[in-house]
Amino acid sequence: MRKTPVIFVAISSVIASLICVIGLGLTLYDYFDTPTKPKIETTVKRESETEEKRTKIVALGDSLTRGTGDAEGKGYVGYLVANLEEKSKQKLTLSNLGIRGLTSVQLASQVKEKEIQRQAETADIILITIGGNDLFRRGEGLADLSPESLLPIEAAFDENLNTILTELRAVNSNADIFLIGLYNPFIELENAEQTSKIVRAWNYKSAEITAKYPKTVFVPTFDLFQLNVNQYLYTDQFHPNTEGYQLIAERVASLITM
Known part of the structure; x- marks a missing residue:
């Protein structure tokens, strides 16, 4: 016991x-x-994947890209992004690299810069406004718009535009590129018929050049301003106002599928 x-x-x-x-x-x-670690990594990856799937827009060019004349400072680029976000229900990323007064020779130089190429390399959509300062020369060009005087200007612009598109395609072969055409802000002046003819010819040649590059689209805007140009111009009678920029944005948005 x-x-x-x-x-x-x-x-x-x-x-x-x-x-x-x-x-x-x-x-x-x-x-x-720690079995929770893989879950954390998965969450981080998903967030990263979400960022990668965002559509990136890079905007290049002159004061129209900057939005000069728009009361809200958005320009056609800002209204376009809002339009696309509403249509696609997803957030977009935007790099607006526009510079007021930029000419085609300056943009042809800018697209060779490392930072610009880095931005363009990861873009899904590239927007360009260029040529207005070449042709109109801030209004000074109106004094002499004869075909003979414009020949060297047109030739230089065509060469610069080819350089711009070639450089962009060299760093990004997949992005959709949209070149915004010129409108005629002087359509109600005495020589309106002459200026309109010149702008249409300029746009036609620009469209021909863009057609040589894959996934590159020329976007006409001449018709948007033709019937009532003063309704869509800023007080400087050159840049679009808010309504004018919205018209351009709607035109570009109609060409983008997301």
Whole structure:
């Protein structure tokens, strides 16, 4: 009878030791093996994938890209982004690299810069407004718009436009490129017929050049301003106002599928 308690105590001790060992093992397993880590990594990857799937727009060019004349400072680029976000129900990323007063020779130089190429390389959509400062020369060009005087200007612009598109395609062969055509802000002046003819010819040649490059589209805007140009111009009678920029944005948005 005296041995029974001893045996009972011994068995109890063994069981207690086993429980301690198992408990220690579980504790060490929980410490060194953390099953929550893969879940965290998965979440991070998903967030990263979401960022990568965002459509990136890079806007290049002159004051129209900057939005000069728009009361809200958005320009056609800002209204276009809002339009596309509403249509696609997804957020977009935008790099607006426009510079007021930019000419085609300056843009041809700009697209060779490392930072511009870095931005263009990851773009899904590239927008360009250029040529207005070449042709109109801030209004000074209106004094002499003869075909002869325009020949060297047109030739230089055509060469620069080819350089711009070639450089962009060299760093990004997949992006959709949209070149926004010129409108005639002087359509109600005395020489309106002459200026309109010149602008249409300029646009025609620009469209021909863009057609040589894959996934590159010329976007006409001449007709948008033709019937009532003053309704869509800013007080400087050159840049579009808010309504004018919205018209351009709607035209471009109609060509983009997302």
